[in-house]
Amino acid sequence: MPPPPTASVARQLSRRNVFEALLHRSPISRAELAKVTGLSKQTTSEVIDAFDQQGLVRPVGRTSGNVGRTAVLYELSPEGGHVLGIDLGARLTVALADIAGRVLAEADEPTDSRGGAWALEQIARLAGRLAREHHTHPSRMRSIVLAAPGVVNPKSGAIEMAPNISGLGLLNVVALLGEKLGSPVVIENDINLALLGEIWHGCAQNLANVAFLALGTGVGLGLYVDGRLVRGENGAAGEIGYLPIGGDPLQAESRLQGCLEYQVGATGIMRRYREAGGSEVDSVREVFERAQAGDPLAAGVVEETARLTALAAATVIATVDPQLIVLGGSVGARPDFADKVARVLLRLAPRPVEIRSSTLGKRAGVVGALSVALRRLHDELFGVAELAATLPLPPPRTR
Amino acid sequence: MPPPPTASVARQLSRRNVFEALLHRSPISRAELAKVTGLSKQTTSEVIDAFDQQGLVRPVGRTSGNVGRTAVLYELSPEGGHVLGIDLGARLTVALADIAGRVLAEADEPTDSRGGAWALEQIARLAGRLAREHHTHPSRMRSIVLAAPGVVNPKSGAIEMAPNISGLGLLNVVALLGEKLGSPVVIENDINLALLGEIWHGCAQNLANVAFLALGTGVGLGLYVDGRLVRGENGAAGEIGYLPIGGDPLQAESRLQGCLEYQVGATGIMRRYREAGGSEVDSVREVFERAQAGDPLAAGVVEETARLTALAAATVIATVDPQLIVLGGSVGARPDFADKVARVLLRLAPRPVEIRSSTLGKRAGVVGALSVALRRLHDELFGVAELAATLPLPPPRTR
DNA sequence: GTTATTTATTCGGGCCCCTGACGAATCAAT
DNA sequence: ATTGATTCGTCAGGGGCCCGAATAAATAAC
Numbered sequence: 055m056p057p058p059p060t061a062s063v064a065r066q067l068s069r070r071n072v073f074e075a076l077l078h079r080s081p082i083s084r085a086e087l088a089k090v091t092g093l094s095k096q097t098t099s100e101v102i103d104a105f106d107q108q109g110l111v112r113p114v115g116r117t118s119g120n121v122g123r124t125a126v127l128y129e130l131s132p133e134g135g136h137v138l139g140i141d142l143g144a145r146l147t148v149a150l151a152d153i154a155g156r157v158l159a160e161a162d163e164p165t166d167s168r169g170g171a172w173a174l175e176q177i178a179r180l181a182g183r184l185a186r187e188h189h190t191h192p193s194r195m196r197s198i199v200l201a202a203p204g205v206v207n208p209k210s211g212a213i214e215m216a217p218n219i220s221g222l223g224l225l226n227v228v229a230l231l232g233e234k235l236g237s238p239v240v241i242e243n244d245i246n247l248a249l250l251g252e253i254w255h256g257c258a259q260n261l262a263n264v265a266f267l268a269l270g271t272g273v274g275l276g277l278y279v280d281g282r283l284v285r286g287e288n289g290a291a292g293e294i295g296y297l298p299i300g301g302d303p304l305q306a307e308s309r310l311q312g313c314l315e316y317q318v319g320a321t322g323i324m325r326r327y328r329e330a331g332g333s334e335v336d337s338v339r340e341v342f343e344r345a346q347a348g349d350p351l352a353a354g355v356v357e358e359t360a361r362l363t364a365l366a367a368a369t370v371i372a373t374v375d376p377q378l379i380v381l382g383g384s385v386g387a388r389p390d391f392a393d394k395v396a397r398v399l400l401r402l403a404p405r406p407v408e409i410r411s412s413t414l415g416k417r418a419g420v421v422g423a424l425s426v427a428l429r430r431l432h433d434e435l436f437g438v439a440e441l442a443a444t445l446p447l448p449p450p451r452t453r
Numbered sequence: 454m455p456p457p458p459t460a461s462v463a464r465q466l467s468r469r470n471v472f473e474a475l476l477h478r479s480p481i482s483r484a485e486l487a488k489v490t491g492l493s494k495q496t497t498s499e500v501i502d503a504f505d506q507q508g509l510v511r512p513v514g515r516t517s518g519n520v521g522r523t524a525v526l527y528e529l530s531p532e533g534g535h536v537l538g539i540d541l542g543a544r545l546t547v548a549l550a551d552i553a554g555r556v557l558a559e560a561d562e563p564t565d566s567r568g569g570a571w572a573l574e575q576i577a578r579l580a581g582r583l584a585r586e587h588h589t590h591p592s593r594m595r596s597i598v599l600a601a602p603g604v605v606n607p608k609s610g611a612i613e614m615a616p617n618i619s620g621l622g623l624l625n626v627v628a629l630l631g632e633k634l635g636s637p638v639v640i641e642n643d644i645n646l647a648l649l650g651e652i653w654h655g656c657a658q659n660l661a662n663v664a665f666l667a668l669g670t671g672v673g674l675g676l677y678v679d680g681r682l683v684r685g686e687n688g689a690a691g692e693i694g695y696l697p698i699g700g701d702p703l704q705a706e707s708r709l710q711g712c713l714e715y716q717v718g719a720t721g722i723m724r725r726y727r728e729a730g731g732s733e734v735d736s737v738r739e740v741f742e743r744a745q746a747g748d749p750l751a752a753g754v755v756e757e758t759a760r761l762t763a764l765a766a767a768t769v770i771a772t773v774d775p776q777l778i779v780l781g782g783s784v785g786a787r788p789d790f791a792d793k794v795a796r797v798l799l800r801l802a803p804r805p806v807e808i809r810s811s812t813l814g815k816r817a818g819v820v821g822a823l824s825v826a827l828r829r830l831h832d833e834l835f836g837v838a839e840l841a842a843t844l845p846l847p848p849p850r851t852r
Numbered sequence: 853g854t855t856a857t858t859t860a861t862t863c864g865g866g867c868c869c870c871t872g873a874c875g876a877a878t879c880a881a882t
Numbered sequence: 883a884t885t886g887a888t889t890c891g892t893c894a895g896g897g898g899c900c901c902g903a904a905t906a907a908a909t910a911a912c
Contacts, residue, residue, distance in 0.1 A: 060889050062869085064463055064899055070844065074736070077847045085859055099860070122858025123908040155847045200821045210600050255849045259719075263686035275772065279685060286774025287662035291678065296771040296803050298764050303801050312803070365697050371673065372695045372773050375685025376811070404695050405687075420525050425846055432844045445469065445831045447824055448476045450654045461900085463868055484890055493870050498891065521889025524875040 063438065065101075068093055070436040073110075076130050077154060081114055102128060110134040110153070130154040136190050137431050138235070139423030140177055142222075143244060148180045149420040152186060153311040155428050159184045160420065170221030171230075178234040193236030197431040199423040200231065201244040209283075210288040211241050215385045218277030240430065245292060245382075246283055247422030248412070249276030252380050254362030254425040257413040266412075267367060267378040269359075271320045275366075281373050295319070297369060300362045305430075318362050320385070327355045338385055346390075360391060364398035371403050382412035462837065464500075466490055469835040471500045472509075475529050476553060480513055482524030501527060509533040524720075529553040535589050535829050537634070538822030539576055541602040541621075542643060547579045548819045549587060552595075554827050558583045559819065569620030570629075577633040583647070592635030596830040599630065599821040602642040607688040610640050640830065644691060645682055646821030647811070648675030651779050653824040656812040664775040665811075666766060668758075669782030670719045672711075674765075678773050694718070696768060699761045717761050719784070726754045737784055745789075759790060763797035770802050783810035 061069070071091040075082065079090065088098040105128075107112040116124040140146070147162035163179055166172040177200075178192070179298035185192045202222065204318040205214045211228045219317040232239040241355035252258040258278075266276035276286035284291045295312030296303075303313045316322050320338045327341050328334070332351045335341055345352035363386070367379050381392045389411050396409040414421055460468070470490040475481065478489065481714075487497040504510040504527075513528040515523040534552040539545070546561035560579055565571040565729030576599075577591070584591045603623065604613045610627045631638040648665035649658040665675035674691035676683035683690045695702075700711045714723050719737045726740050727733070731750045734740055743751035762785070766778050780791045788810050795808040813820055 062463075062898060063466060064461075064868090067462060074844055077844075083859075090906085095860070096862085096902095097900060100899090119605065119910090120857075120858075121910045123860080125859055140825035156850065166727060207550060259848070277773070279683050279690065280680075280681070282679065282681065284773060285682070286678060287776035288774055290774040290804075291772065293774070293803075294771050296767070298767050298801065303767065309800070359906095365702070368695070368697050368702065369768055370772065371691065372693050373769065374683060375677070375687055375689040375692070376871095401708070402697065404606060405689075406693075429843065432846075436844060437482070444828065445473055445476075445835060447653060447831075449658070461867060463899090467869085482890075494891070495871090495893090496869060499868090516890095518879090519889080520879050520887075522879095522891080524890055 066436070066438060067095055068101050069104070070438070072098060072105070073432075073436050076105075076111065076128065080129045082125040082129075083117060083127055085125055094258065110135070113272070127277050131230050132158070133190075135196045135431060135435075136185075136188070137418045137424060137427035138181055138184075138192075138195050138198040138237075138335045139201070139425075139427055140198065141180070141244060141247070141419035141423060142173060142177070143203060143419065145200075145416070146173065146176055146180065147417070147420045148177065148184055149424055150184045150195075151255045151424045151428060153428070154433060155424075157421075157424065158188050160417075162233035162266070170225060174225070174227065174231055174234065177231065181235055192234075195235065195237045197298045197427040197434070198231070198235055198237050198239045199247070199427040199430070200227065200239060200241045201247040201419040201423045202227070202241055205293065206241050206243050206289045208285045213241060214289070220433065240426065242423070242426060243274075243276070243292070244419050245274040245276040245278075245290065246285070247426065248382055248414070248418035249278055249422065250283065250382070250425050251414050251418035251422030252382070253278060253422075254413060255414065255421050256380075256418060258378055258380055263308075263374070263376045264378050264380060265367075265370045265374065266382055266384035267363065267370070267386060269318060269363065269381070269386035272437070273318050273366075274383075275370065277370075277374055277376075279376070284374075294366060294369075297366060300367045314362065314366060318359055318366075321354060323385070324361055326358065327352060330355060342388060342391075346443065356391075357394065359385075361398050362393075364402055365410070367395060367407075368402040369400050371407050374414055376407065379407060379409050380412055381409060382415075384420060387412045387415055433452075455626065465835070465837055467496050468500055468503070469498060469837065471504070472831075472835050474527070475504075475510065475527065479553070480526040481528075482516060482525055482526055486527075507533075513693065529764050531555065531557070532589075534586075534595045534821060534830060534834075536592065537580055537583075537591075537594050537597040537636075538600070538819045538824075538825035538826055539580070539597065540646070540818035541572060541576070541644060541823060542600075542602060542818065544815070545572070545575055545579065545746065546816070546819045547583060548823055549583045549829060551826075552830060554823075556820075556823065557587050557826065559816075568821045569624060572621070572713045573624070573626065573630055573633065576630065580634055591633075594634065594636045594708045596826040596833070597630070597634060597636050597638045598829070599626070599638060599640045599645070600646040600818040601626070601640055602643050603627050604692065605640050605688045607684045607686075612640060613688070639825065641692060641825060642675070642688065642691070643671075643818050644673040644675040645684070646675075646825065647648035647781055647813070647817035648677055648779070648821065649824050650813050650817035650821030651781075651811060652677060652821075654813065654820050655779075656809045657777055657779055660777055662773070662775045663777050663779060664766075664769045664773065665779045665781055666762065666769070666785060667782035668717060668762065668780070669720075672714050672717050672765075673782075674769065676769075676773055676775075678775070683773075693765060693768075696765060698764045698768065707748040713761065713765060717758055717765075720791070722754060722758055722784070726751060729754060741784075741787060741790075755790075758784075759793035762790075763794045763801055766794060766798050766806075766808070767801040770806050775806065777807045777809060779809050779811055781814075781817060786811045788812055839840070 059426045063312045075090045088095040111128050132152040139149045146165045149160040150158045166176045169183030203421040245268045262281040264278045268274045297314040299314045300317035307316045323338050341352050360384045394412045474489045487494040512525050531551040538548045544657045545564045548559040549557045644667045657663045661680040663677045667673045674693045694714030696713040698713045699716035706715045722737050727752045740751050744755040791810040
């Protein structure tokens with residue numbers, strides 16, 4: 055079941071090649087694998103035998119109809135390894151996938167409002183349930199990724215500013231959850247993972263330069279540039295609540311909770327509606343509904359929100375040059391909203407950049423978590439650590 | 454001289470390891486190399502022999518003083534390969550380095566004002582002179598990088614918007630220059646290269662998250678995030694002239710040349726001084742000098758410039774979370790200016806980020822070009838192409 | 853039934869890495 | 883000056899891995 059303790063680099067590379075072919079051309083014969091990977095038939099065969107013994111692969115039928123001997127077809131076995139994706143927000147969503155990236159199950163429920171340790175307990179419970187349903191065990195999951203709000207320190211993996219869920223920043227989530235579930239846990243910012251979700255299974259598939267603008271309770275940004283997620287020195291890349299847009303950035307409120315956040319965050323939108331003379335509302339959703347129903351005050355607030363969002367988008371475009379901006383979050387994902395933003399943006403940006411609404415919606419976070427968990431598992435099994443890095447340049451010398 | 458036509462992956466890795474050790478611990482014996490690389494003495498010795506035969510390496514004396522047999526020390530030979538860095542701006546700067554990154558020579562002169570093909574001719578002439586002085590030949594240079602203003606398309610390598618140097622966008626610079634010099638040429642945006650220069654030899658050494666804010670004729674940004682240069686889909690990342698800062702972004706001037714650029718570009722600064730009632734000036738430098746001499750109007754303009762620059766910096770901080778911002782360009786590199794910007798920024802950003810003035814100044818571009826040329830040469834000789842990429846995830850399946 | 857074709861395994865050769873042993877060169881001490 | 887300890891570099895043997903060729907097995911077409 056575990057990979058062979060030591061494997062030479064050459065063999066590891068062969069294994070990696072074969073695995074990649076299996077991943078993308080699923081039912082495939084040994085002969086075909088040899089052709090696709092460029093390896094010799096024997097090497098391929100040896101690798102497949104090893105995979106078979108590890109339970110990583112299983113035969114599924116034979117070819118037929120073609121001239122010549124029939125070939126046994128193989129595919130990655132669902133028992134070869136599982137990964138778990140978790141999205142911890144207002145709701146708790148957990149999803150289970152196998153090593154081939156097939157999503158086996160998904161479940162969600164409201165997050166335990168007591169937060170902190172209770173939420174972790176809840177995660178363990180939900181994960182255990184999914185695992186049992188699929189005849190595995192949490193401890194047999196090879197890779198777990200947790201989507202959490204707040205800034206995740208890229209070095210320590212600690213959650214440094216967790217709004218919404220109380221007491222999360224004080225816990226060593228990686229250690230606690232890892233112990234509960236018996237597998238390595240990695241935490242990543244929820245918006246970043248939603249972005250990766252859209253890139254894997256959503257509206258940004260196969261793109262290398264995508265920005266994800268999330269408007270919900272707060273405002274946030276995920277950046278995927280040149281095929282990689284952008285985290286920044288403190289994992290705070292994309293914390294655009296502090297962008298100097300929509301007001302005087304030196305004002306007290308701006309400095310406290312961020313200039314843009316003060317205007318475009320959920321409370322900001324409701325406050326603007328109230329200030330405009332609108333009657334009391336207790337959710338942003340209501341403001342949008344009234345706007346659609348013909349309330350001119352609400353429409354003005356929505357329009358201004360779209361304008362500010364477009365300014366944020368223009369800022370992102372000028373800074374990192376994405377080819378697509380995805381709007382997400384409970385506010386941003388509204389389909390009519392994307393159009394409004396796009397219309398303003400047309401007059402702001404030097405060149406047009408496409409804007410789309412998130413297609414995965416609430417699922418984006420878990421899907422992204424799964425994608426990272428999967429990638430980590432693949433890297434663990436078939437990565438070639440020593441080679442990933444480019445050759446470091448020599449330091450300057452005084453000669 | 455050329456590397457062996459075919460080498461197995463294993464040997465290529467060994468070569469790479471040994472080369473890296475040679476690069477960083479220069480005069481070093483075979484025995485020491487074996488220890489450092491973790492390879493056996495045998496393998497190390499074979500690799501060194503091969504390097505020696507290729508002329509990549511040369512003996513330089515022996516150890517002495519230690520107990521035991523003396524060891525022959527080796528270092529990378531300057532004849533092992535050369536790289537060329539070129540910065541094509543108002544002045545043309547060319548620098549030559551060897552494969553170990555030792556800068557052998559540097560020369561600069563005003564760029565041929567006729568632009569286009571004449572400038573390319575001038576580059577060839579200057580490169581030829583440097584090469585001759587160091588007993589080599591342009592055609593023996595293994596890697597050439599050209600720093601050019603404008604947006605460089607990351608796929609084609611074409612210069613898409615070249616201000617200042619006339620007719621450059623119309624030429625296929627890579628092909629023309631490559632033919633003239635007989636070596637592969639790569640073009641990269643000058644600001645990006647200045648940033649890489651500061652990271653290699655300047656004020657940002659060994660940092661992984663750096664932004665370079667260039668204020669000169671125009672305004673531009675270079676981004677180095679998580680250890681990699683950020684280019685964006687069209688190579689237009691960092692084109693922050695269009696940031697919606699410093700005015701109404703929907704105004705005619707803003708839409709034409711960019712909102713921020715209109716205020717902070719050289720002509721913008723002079724215009725603002727004029728509009729404030731200042732007497733005629735014909736360079737930004739003059740405005741700064743008058744400010745220092747006590748002209749309150751000029752001081753106001755400088756202060757406002759610093760404020761807008763700080764807003765741009767705050768934008769960058771909120772977006773990509775750098776640990777350092779380097780100010781460069783003829784205006785930005787002024788040491789007093791960085792202080793002014795830092796002071797404003799302190800009140801804008803949620804957490805303090807260091808600001809420094811460029812230490813390489815005008816040389817930053819060439820140095821950065823050298824660093825990229827060097828990296829490309831190293832990758833060409835010792836890269837392991839098949840391993841660079843991470844395993845792609847499988848696409849979603851409909852099952 | 854025979855033939856052509858495709859699949860899968862076996863065998864020998866070559867590359868490359870590692871370990872252990874050996875001669876060579878040097879310093880330190882007698 | 884000789885001896886011993888230490889380090890350097892090379893030689894030889896063993897094992898892992900990859901490849902190409904040959905061979906056996908299975909199947910469609912004729």
